[in-house]
Amino acid sequence: MGRAPCCDKASVKKGPWSPEEDAKLKSYIEQNGTGGNWIALPQKIGLKRCGKSCRLRWLNYLRPNIRHGGFSEEEDRIILSLYISIGSRWSIIAAQLPGRTDNDIKNYWNTRLKKKLFGKQSRKDQRQQQQFMRQATESNGMKQEAAAGDATGSSGMPAVTYNWHHQAMAVPVPPVPGTTMEGHRIGDEVDESIRKLLYKLGAGPFATLPLPQCTPPMYEGSPSLVPPSCTVDTTSLNEGGMQASSALPALELDQSFHFNQVKLDGLDCLFGMGADQSLRWSEVSPLVCPNNAVASSSQGMQQYCLVDESANLGMK
DNA sequence: AAGTACACCAACCGCATGAGC
DNA sequence: CGCTCATGCGGTTGGTGTACT
Numbered sequence: 001m002g003r004a005p006c007c008d009k010a011s012v013k014k015g016p017w018s019p020e021e022d023a024k025l026k027s028y029i030e031q032n033g034t035g036g037n038w039i040a041l042p043q044k045i046g047l048k049r050c051g052k053s054c055r056l057r058w059l060n061y062l063r064p065n066i067r068h069g070g071f072s073e074e075e076d077r078i079i080l081s082l083y084i085s086i087g088s089r090w091s092i093i094a095a096q097l098p099g100r101t102d103n104d105i106k107n108y109w110n111t112r113l114k115k116k117l118f119g120k121q122s123r124k125d126q127r128q129q130q131q132f133m134r135q136a137t138e139s140n141g142m143k144q145e146a147a148a149g150d151a152t153g154s155s156g157m158p159a160v161t162y163n164w165h166h167q168a169m170a171v172p173v174p175p176v177p178g179t180t181m182e183g184h185r186i187g188d189e190v191d192e193s194i195r196k197l198l199y200k201l202g203a204g205p206f207a208t209l210p211l212p213q214c215t216p217p218m219y220e221g222s223p224s225l226v227p228p229s230c231t232v233d234t235t236s237l238n239e240g241g242m243q244a245s246s247a248l249p250a251l252e253l254d255q256s257f258h259f260n261q262v263k264l265d266g267l268d269c270l271f272g273m274g275a276d277q278s279l280r281w282s283e284v285s286p287l288v289c290p291n292n293a294v295a296s297s298s299q300g301m302q303q304y305c306l307v308d309e310s311a312n313l314g315m316k
Numbered sequence: 317a318a319g320t321a322c323a324c325c326a327a328c329c330g331c332a333t334g335a336g337c
Numbered sequence: 338c339g340c341t342c343a344t345g346c347g348g349t350t351g352g353t354g355t356a357c358t
Contacts, residue, residue, distance in 0.1 A: 107325055
């Protein structure tokens with residue numbers, strides 16, 4: 001026995017929204033709000049749409065201050081950082097990017113960012129790269145430094161490539177750790193309720209954005225480099241195991257990492273586990289941890305410093 | 317020029333959860 | 338305490354436009 005449908009599918013219109021429908025929905029909500037009942041809303045305004053569909057349309061397109069497309073490097077970085085710490089919880093990630101919707105971020109991740117990160121270039125990107133290389137060849141006789149110079153992405157040229165392997169190293173490191181393009185620390189933007197939600201959801205110590213806290217593999221056990229409560233030696237991940245220092249309750253840590261292991265399926269290579277070992281922490285770190293871009297990679301120990309948020313949240 | 321492949325993204329679907337009764 | 342219903346969320350699909358062969 002299946003679940004009862006949320007609306008009568010036979011009498012409900014599906015597919016793309018027309019401008020008239022958009023206008024109806026938008027003007028009604030702007031004047032009256034949703035009334036706390038999405039199911040009843042389409043009937044009230046004479047739309048032959050499912051309530052869920054109305055809600056989605058409003059949240060993703062009609063709501064004020066929605067931005068589409070044109071993700072910045074900074075946004076890329078935030079998305080990646082959050083994805084690494086909490087997985088595919090797009091609504092939470094979206095909450096950190098004003099004007100972005102979870103659907104937008106999800107689409108962006110699935111269609112572009114993932115490829116960018118794992119080195120699979122889209123044809124568009126390949127073309128951009130080829131075009132650039134042609135131009136460079138024509139004008140400069142293929143001078144290497146010309147390409148390297150533009151790789152920063154700061155000149156109006158398309159970045160030399162969107163291939164993550166190149167770009168990660170090319171991403172300019174912001175002057176202030178964890179600073180967004182508007183000059184706010186990301187941590188400052190985190191709504192308290194979201195923090196609580198993250199904690200509740202099992203993100204636990206991950207509830208703090210990793211940007212300011214993560215430490216590159218060059219760390220070799222110096223306590224002075226470790227922010228308070230707990231650390232995780234991810235070298236054990238390479239052995240298929242997980243160990244934690246005593247400061248973090250083992251169960252919680254296990255759950256957190258179980259969650260992340262599941263959710264991060266496909267990100268294995270970030271930890272040197274994947275078949276494609278071409279991605280190294282030194283390449284990832286500038287993107288994930290701009291403040292720690294120093295990473296000289298080869299020492300093997302990937303150290304995440306986890307801040308116990310529970311005290312901050314008044315949960316202890 | 318036509319057919320095919322690919323990229324992108326809007327929208328749908330179904331599950332999980334919480335609120336209300 | 339259990340049921341029902343509405344909402345929110347993440348995964349997936351389908352349509353459309355564009356590039357390639």
